[in-house]
């Protein structure tokens with residue numbers, strides 16, 4: 072699954088093209104959850120709940136397939152051999168680098184948890200997992216999966232055509248360890264406490280102020296604990312004003328700025344950079360169209 076070993080150097084010559092990581096596809100109908108949501112069904116709503124693309128039924132279905140579908144749902148052809156179960160892979164990295172020490176709380180925070188697969192996988196190791204996401208629809212989906220363990224969704228086939236699948240949380244995971252709440256990564260509650268591990272997977276280039284988020288991490292991670300940040304660094308001004316981008320521009324001195332270098336500068340007072348990994352992921356857009364992207368994973372240890 073991991074395509075190469077340590078690479079924390081911004082001068083890395085890119086072996087992989089980062090393909091079409093525009094998650095903000097056209098929003099279609101927005102769905103709300105019914106009171107009988109334990110039947111694991113979504114109810115259509117005619118008016119949009121918000122303009123957030125992550126509240127759209129299209130992205131909800133896409134993320135359920137991405138999180139729980141594995142290769143059999145996400146690629147029907149003899150295509151890429153890796154890039155499946157990305158959220159599980161991020162949780163596995165957290166577990167691998169986490170130092171089990173009595174002084175470090177067995178608590179994990181998954182910020183931008185989407186539909187929860189990484190949070191559930193983190194519960195294999197951590198006694199308590201908190202998943203936070205800005206999307207109400209995603210958090211409600213996490214709660215349905217926590218309660219019921221499974222949920223139906225519709226993977227896009229072609230145009231309006233879809234096929235039914237069921238997202239299933241692996242039965243050997245203690246789902247009661249997970250707690251989900253809506254929240255803003257740039258304005259997190261002050262009472263979250265300390266964590267042994269914070270995961271921020273493909274979040275930073277969707278934030279209005281990624282630096283504010285990075286600066287908060289020192290307060291969230293216990294000394295000796297870790298923070299795992301993954302990103303394809305697809306900064307776009309629809310999510311992040313250009314003057315807040317961590318990288319992907321030429322500065323006033325004519326120097327190219329890369330996000331990993333800005334992250335090193337912002338995080339280095341409180342964190343040591345332990346390792347970097349290239350981690351591909353594949354998202355099914357239709358039965359015949361996919362996004363294949365390589366996230367850069369950086370692992371940081373709290374000083």
Ligand SMILES: C[S@@+](CC[C@H](N)C(=O)[O-])C[C@H]1O[C@@H](n2cnc3c(N)ncnc32)[C@H](O)[C@@H]1O
Pocket residue numbers: 094125158182183184185186203204205206209254255256257271272273274277278279
């Ligand atoms: C690209 S998705 C990544 C989801 C998941 N971590 C993964 O790796 O598949 C970005 C996620 O961040 C969430 N998000 C966007 N802005 C946020 C914010 N300000 N605070 C918390 N979550 C946010 C979105 O709702 C979405 O679930």
